Amino acid sequence: MINKKVANAAEAIQDIADESVLLLGGFGLCGIPEAAIQALLERNPKGLTCISNNAGVDDFGVGLLLKKRMVKKLIASYVGENEEFEKQYKAGELELELIPQGTLAERIRAGGAGIPAFFTPAGIGSQLAEGKEIREFDGRLYLLERWIKADFALIKAWKGDTAGNLIYRGTARNFNPLMAAAGKITIAEVEELVPAGELDPNQVHTPGIYVQRIFQGDHYEKRIEKTTISPE
Amino acid sequence: MINKKVANAAEAIQDIADESVLLLGGFGLCGIPEAAIQALLERNPKGLTCISNNAGVDDFGVGLLLKKRMVKKLIASYVGENEEFEKQYKAGELELELIPQGTLAERIRAGGAGIPAFFTPAGIGSQLAEGKEIREFDGRLYLLERWIKADFALIKAWKGDTAGNLIYRGTARNFNPLMAAAGKITIAEVEELVPAGELDPNQVHTPGIYVQRIFQGDHYEKRIEKTTISPE
Amino acid sequence: MLTKEQIAQRIAREIKDGQYINLGIGIPTLVANYIPSHLQVVLQSENGLLGIGPYPKQADMDPDLVNAGKETISMVRGSSLFDSAEAFAMIRGGHIDVAILGALELSENGDISNWKISSSLIKGVGGALDLVASNAKLFVAMRHCHKDGSSKLKKQCKFPVTGLRCVHKIFTDLGVFSILPEGGFKLVEKAPGVDLDEIRQKTEGRLVIKGEIPEMTGFAK
Amino acid sequence: MLTKEQIAQRIAREIKDGQYINLGIGIPTLVANYIPSHLQVVLQSENGLLGIGPYPKQADMDPDLVNAGKETISMVRGSSLFDSAEAFAMIRGGHIDVAILGALELSENGDISNWKISSSLIKGVGGALDLVASNAKLFVAMRHCHKDGSSKLKKQCKFPVTGLRCVHKIFTDLGVFSILPEGGFKLVEKAPGVDLDEIRQKTEGRLVIKGEIPEMTGFAK
Numbered sequence: 001m002i003n004k005k006v007a008n009a010a011e012a013i014q015d016i017a018d019e020s021v022l023l024l025g026g027f028g029l030c031g032i033p034e035a036a037i038q039a040l041l042e043r044n045p046k047g048l049t050c051i052s053n054n055a056g057v058d059d060f061g062v063g064l065l066l067k068k069r070m071v072k073k074l075i076a077s078y079v080g081e082n083e084e085f086e087k088q089y090k091a092g093e094l095e096l097e098l099i100p101q102g103t104l105a106e107r108i109r110a111g112g113a114g115i116p117a118f119f120t121p122a123g124i125g126s127q128l129a130e131g132k133e134i135r136e137f138d139g140r141l142y143l144l145e146r147w148i149k150a151d152f153a154l155i156k157a158w159k160g161d162t163a164g165n166l167i168y169r170g171t172a173r174n175f176n177p178l179m180a181a182a183g184k185i186t187i188a189e190v191e192e193l194v195p196a197g198e199l200d201p202n203q204v205h206t207p208g209i210y211v212q213r214i215f216q217g218d219h220y221e222k223r224i225e226k227t228t229i230s231p232e
Numbered sequence: 233m234i235n236k237k238v239a240n241a242a243e244a245i246q247d248i249a250d251e252s253v254l255l256l257g258g259f260g261l262c263g264i265p266e267a268a269i270q271a272l273l274e275r276n277p278k279g280l281t282c283i284s285n286n287a288g289v290d291d292f293g294v295g296l297l298l299k300k301r302m303v304k305k306l307i308a309s310y311v312g313e314n315e316e317f318e319k320q321y322k323a324g325e326l327e328l329e330l331i332p333q334g335t336l337a338e339r340i341r342a343g344g345a346g347i348p349a350f351f352t353p354a355g356i357g358s359q360l361a362e363g364k365e366i367r368e369f370d371g372r373l374y375l376l377e378r379w380i381k382a383d384f385a386l387i388k389a390w391k392g393d394t395a396g397n398l399i400y401r402g403t404a405r406n407f408n409p410l411m412a413a414a415g416k417i418t419i420a421e422v423e424e425l426v427p428a429g430e431l432d433p434n435q436v437h438t439p440g441i442y443v444q445r446i447f448q449g450d451h452y453e454k455r456i457e458k459t460t461i462s463p464e
Numbered sequence: 465m466l467t468k469e470q471i472a473q474r475i476a477r478e479i480k481d482g483q484y485i486n487l488g489i490g491i492p493t494l495v496a497n498y499i500p501s502h503l504q505v506v507l508q509s510e511n512g513l514l515g516i517g518p519y520p521k522q523a524d525m526d527p528d529l530v531n532a533g534k535e536t537i538s539m540v541r542g543s544s545l546f547d548s549a550e551a552f553a554m555i556r557g558g559h560i561d562v563a564i565l566g567a568l569e570l571s572e573n574g575d576i577s578n579w580k581i582s583s584s585l586i587k588g589v590g591g592a593l594d595l596v597a598s599n600a601k602l603f604v605a606m607r608h609c610h611k612d613g614s615s616k617l618k619k620q621c622k623f624p625v626t627g628l629r630c631v632h633k634i635f636t637d638l639g640v641f642s643i644l645p646e647g648g649f650k651l652v653e654k655a656p657g658v659d660l661d662e663i664r665q666k667t668e669g670r671l672v673i674k675g676e677i678p679e680m681t682g683f684a685k
Numbered sequence: 686m687l688t689k690e691q692i693a694q695r696i697a698r699e700i701k702d703g704q705y706i707n708l709g710i711g712i713p714t715l716v717a718n719y720i721p722s723h724l725q726v727v728l729q730s731e732n733g734l735l736g737i738g739p740y741p742k743q744a745d746m747d748p749d750l751v752n753a754g755k756e757t758i759s760m761v762r763g764s765s766l767f768d769s770a771e772a773f774a775m776i777r778g779g780h781i782d783v784a785i786l787g788a789l790e791l792s793e794n795g796d797i798s799n800w801k802i803s804s805s806l807i808k809g810v811g812g813a814l815d816l817v818a819s820n821a822k823l824f825v826a827m828r829h830c831h832k833d834g835s836s837k838l839k840k841q842c843k844f845p846v847t848g849l850r851c852v853h854k855i856f857t858d859l860g861v862f863s864i865l866p867e868g869g870f871k872l873v874e875k876a877p878g879v880d881l882d883e884i885r886q887k888t889e890g891r892l893v894i895k896g897e898i899p900e901m902t903g904f905a906k
Contacts, residue, residue: 001736001763002703002725027511027548028534030527053548054588078588081534101510102552102594106347109549113770114777114819115338116369118350120556121597125575125628128593137348137378146369158528163727163736163763169434170528170545171512177547181778197762202401203435205547207735207765209705209727209780222527228535230519233515233542234482234504259732259769260755262748285769286809310809313755333731334773334815341770345549346556346598352777353818357796357849360814390749395506395515395542402749402766403733409768413557429541437768439514439544441484441506441559454748460756462740 001163001196004188004214009039012187012213016152018045019072023108023148023179024052024062025155028081029225031172032061033154035189035217040154041068051075051108051150053101053175055082060223066094075148077101081225100128103145105178111149112181112210120145153183156217157206160190161197164211165204173205180210188214233395233428236446241271244419244445248384250277251304255340255380255411256284256294257387260313261457263404264293265386267421267449272386273300283307283340283382285333285407287314292455298326307380309333313457332360335377337410343381344413344442352377385415388449389438392422393431396440405437412442420446466637466655470683471605473498474653475564475635478603479505483561484554486510486595489533491605492564508560510551510591515543532591552591558599565595567604567631569621572669574631574643576604577623589626596627608636608666615668617641617649638663640680648672653680687858687876691904692826694719695874696785696856699824700726704782707731707816710754712826713785729781731772731812736764753812773812779820786816788825788852790842793890795852795864797825798844810847817848829857829887836889838862838870859884861901869893874901 006012013036016022026032041064048071055076056063065071066084073095079085088094099107100122110118119142123129133144155176158169166188168176180186188206193216196208238244245268248254258264273296280303287308288295297303298316305327311317320326331339332354342350351374355361365376387408390401398420400408412418420438425448428440466474468491476498479485486508487493496516499505507516509531516531517538524538531537554560569577576596579589596602609615617634633652634641640653648670651663654677664671687695689712697719700706707729708714717737720726728737730752737752738759745759752758775781790798797817800810817823830836838855854873855862861874869891872884875898885892 001761002705002727028530030511030530030534076588078590080587098589100589100593101548101591102556105548105552106345106556109774110350112778113338113774114779115350115352116372116374117367118342118347120347122556122594124597125625126593127624128589135349140348142348161763165763165765167434168545168547170526171509171530172528173545173547174511175548178549181774181780201734201736201760201764201766202399204765204767207767207771207775208763209729209735209775224525224527224536225530225534226536227525228519228537229522229525232521233540234484234506260751262732262751262755308809310811312808330810332810332814333769333812334777337769337773338777341553344557345553346558354777354815356818357846358814359845360810393542397542397544400766400768402747403730403751404749405766405768406732407769410770413553413559433513433515433539433543433545436544436546439546439550439554440542441508441514441554456746456748456757457751457755458757459746460740460758461743461746464742 003162004164004211005162006213006215008215009035009189012036012215013039013043016040016043016045019047020045020152021049021150022051023150023153023183024050025176025179026061027053027174029056029061029223031156031174031176033156033189034220036154036187037061037064040065044070046070047072049073051148053077053104055079055085057081058084075099077104105175107145107148108178108182111147112178115147117144117146119143149182151184153179153186155180155186155188157188157190159192159194159199160188160214161194161199163196164188164208164214165199166206167199167203168205177206180206185212186210189217190214191217191220235394236396236443237394238445238447240447241267241421244268244447245271245275248272248275248277251279252277252384253281253382255382255385255415256282257408257411258284258293259406260286261288261293261455263388263406263408265388265421266452268386268419269296272297276302278302279304281305283380285309285336287311287317289313290316307331309336337407339377339380340410340414343379344410347379349376349378351375381414383416385411385418387412387418387420389420389422391424391426391431392420392446393426393428395428396420396443396446397431397436398438398443399431399435400437409438412438417444418442421449422446423449423452465658469494471635471637473683474680475603475605479503484508484559485562486560488565490566492566493533495564510555512546512548512551513539513543515540552594555594555598560598560600562603563595563598563600564603564605565592567606568623569616569618570604570631570634571618571621572649573647574629575621575625576627576631577621578626593626596630601632602630604631604634606636608638615666617667617669619669638666644672651677653678655680686879690715692856692858694904695901696824696826700724705729705780706783707781709786711787713787714754716785731776733767733769733772734760734764736761773815776815776819781819781821783824784816784819784821785824785826786813788827789844790837790839791825791852791855792839792842793870794868795850796842796846797848797852798842799847814847817851822853823851825852825855827857829859836887838888838890840890859887865893872898874899876901
């Protein structure tokens with residue numbers, strides 16, 4: 001097996017440069033690449049294009065990159081939880097491309113799967129259809145959407161092995177597997193890194209072929225965005 | 233949870249009628265819906281369209297349906313192991329549509345995922361491109377391919393629960409998960425059926441939503457097509 | 465006039481045995497609390513879960529288990545987890561039977577607006593456009609009027625449209641409405657204590673009231 | 686002239702550390718036996734496995750574990766299993782570095798024919814069309830001539846074409862060839878004991894022989 005292990009987040013992201021296009025896994029603050037984001041803040045590349053379902057919050061996740069003015073353009077489906085984003089966007093300092101969540105997921109999946117374009121019904125009749133090709137199939141209208149790929153994908157899994165195989169946990173899976181396949185260089189961080197051969201091949205969610213670098217993160221905060229509990 | 237359990241194969245396939253379009257899981261003889269095929273032989277509907285990666289062999293798998301002249305049309309990627317098929321095809325008694333394996337897989341995946349059409353590079357320059365729309369993206373040519381859906385999908389998994397959740401084993405997974413999503417009525421047979429809640433949600437390969445009926449098969453022959461062993 | 469909880473209670477009566485349901489953020493999320501326990505239904509969360517359970521006990525709270533509103537949740541027995549592409553494949557592919565969403569506005573021909581972007585308000589689109597474009601039966605839960613008193617049931621949507629001719633039934637604090645094939649909001653039921661004139665007055669689009677309109681009853685206190 | 690095993694041995698020398706490789710049926714399958722053990726490479730089976738191991742011992746044979754040729758196999762440590770859509774997503778998406786395939790014929794501009802359908806021979810297409818359309822480096826392993834003695838290295842393919850301008854290197858019983866950008870088979874190495882005239886005579890397409898052509902050496906007995 002091919003060994004993808006690197007020492008730490010800093011080593012993993014050392015060649016992310018100004019103007020890089022990044023995919024960042026996670027939904028809200030769930031399943032985000034905490035350690036890679038932290039290392040990226042230290043490295044401080046500018047003019048990044050970040051593709052992520054959300055923009056994080058002001059002091060966690062992608063929001064940290066926004067706050068440090070490292071992001072030129074954001075491609076996302078929902079950015080409602082981030083005031084810093086709103087400020088920069090209103091000031092014209094940040095580009096935004098909003099994509100329906102399912103279309104975003106499918107465009108990234110297409111990028112990884114070598115499908116340059118596909119048709120989807122989502123967005124027909126809406127502002128987001130403007131300028132896009134519309135075609136009818138079996139009496140229904142669909143939009144043509146293109147694949148999304150990136151220079152780097154930063155993803156987070158629960159367990160991983162040195163061959164790059166990944167297993168996610170709960171709803172922290174979300175965009176991570178699709179992004180793994182759509183990054184030219186995919187950097188996976190895991191809570192537990194084991195030698196190749198210790199994960200059951202039948203339970204692997206992301207095959208190692210999609211992962212170029214893997215490291216075990218030190219400490220995961222896993223911040224909860226909205227605490228909701230049932231009475232005891 | 234919704235209970236999808238039915239008593240047996242005969243009950244599961246009782247409404248498969250003449251002229252039905254069927255998806256049949258499996259690669260070669262690996263991971264095929266043995267019990268459903270057996271029940272189908274007894275029910276004996278005619279004029280079926282069978283979509284399956286292979287045609288089985290003369291006395292196992294889809295080959296059994298061919299032999300009993302239940303099949304009008306076969307949609308497959310490779311039919312080389314089946315003499316009965318060749319005989320009927322040459323006599324003009326059977327229609328054949330050959331599709332590259334990856335395109336077949338993706339068309340079925342598209343059917344389940346609500347993508348009516350997509351572009352793929354496979355087949356450009358070949359006979360199989362005839363009559364298909366060709367378009368250039370980023371300097372490369374691609375073919376437009378349509379989704380595949382069916383009246384019924386007959387699939388085989390290793391373990392399943394009454395909610396229809398499925399786990400496959402080894403390379404017996406192959407086309408089964410994609411077909412599960414592309415059947416209007418998906419009939420899953422499993423080697424072991426457990427109550428809902430006994431499978432780890434994180435390890436489910438096919439979510440129960442795609443499965444309308446599930447039953448435990450009695451006895452699996454799991455015939456091996458080519459026995460290849462290393463010397464002791 | 466119904467409370468948010470009562471709107472949710474009323475919608476819950478539409479749920480049928482064996483359905484897969486996606487609940488949007490806001491009132492739709494509350495519907496889960498009122499689904500009769502004898503019904504076997506499954507709630508999907510488009511961030512990757514089939515089988516949403518109740519909010520967890522404090523001790524069971526898991527940051528790796530949230531719903532589409534980013535709230536901590538639990539899973540019921542028989543759940544399954546998957547990625548975002550699969551979650552929307554389910555939606556787009558017509559596997560979800562019912563989607564319950566909020567809306568900013570509706571038009572009398574069944575168009576829906578449920579997101580907007582402007583210099584003064586940026587939130588995003590989330591999964592709403594995928595849900596309204598799916599084959600799911602679309603139920604809308606919302607207040608009948610905006611805060612300024614203007615009607616959300618319009619002739620045409622003023623906000624950008626999210627989906628065309630896709631709404632099946634509308635549940636507001638004033639009543640339940642269906643969309644007529646030829647266009648128009650057909651009043652199906654009215655909220656307790658609301659008179660028809662109020663509904664007429666607060667509905668900007670074409671309103672159709674035919675025959676006796678039953679009043680909703682039986683709300684849990 | 687090389688044996689099938691020797692062709693496989695020669696191709697194995699092209700394999701580089703860290704590559705993901707798809708081996709077709711026939712001679713390509715044999716390549717696995719000759720990959721130097723110090724190289725870390727992973728073999729993909731397009732029916733859903735990364736990490737093909739050797740044929741199993743009799744006692745370990747598992748009907749749920751076969752390769753794309755339907756042969757029983759084993760898995761190496763660090764393997765992963767997946768479905769057919771994912772398997773071809775890997776191929777189509779450019780994640781496989783090298784594909785080694787057989788062929789019926791090649792044209793001098795790098796087109797390949799590796800399937801045919803006619804009233805007298807029906808086999809199917811399998812995954813070959815997806816593999817030749819991927820971004821993988823495409824190595825072709827085949828006999829130099831058909832059984833009737835006619836050349837498989839043609840000006841133009843007579844059989845239906847499977848992929849256009851996709852072949853990187855060709856390994857036959859007579860030698861190793863690359864495809865020139867302007868068209869033509871460039872002889873890179875010749876098999877032991879084969880003289881250049883034989884290669885000239887058996888190559889129908891444009892053949893380019895420049896300078897001294899090294900002879901292959903070092904085959905395992």
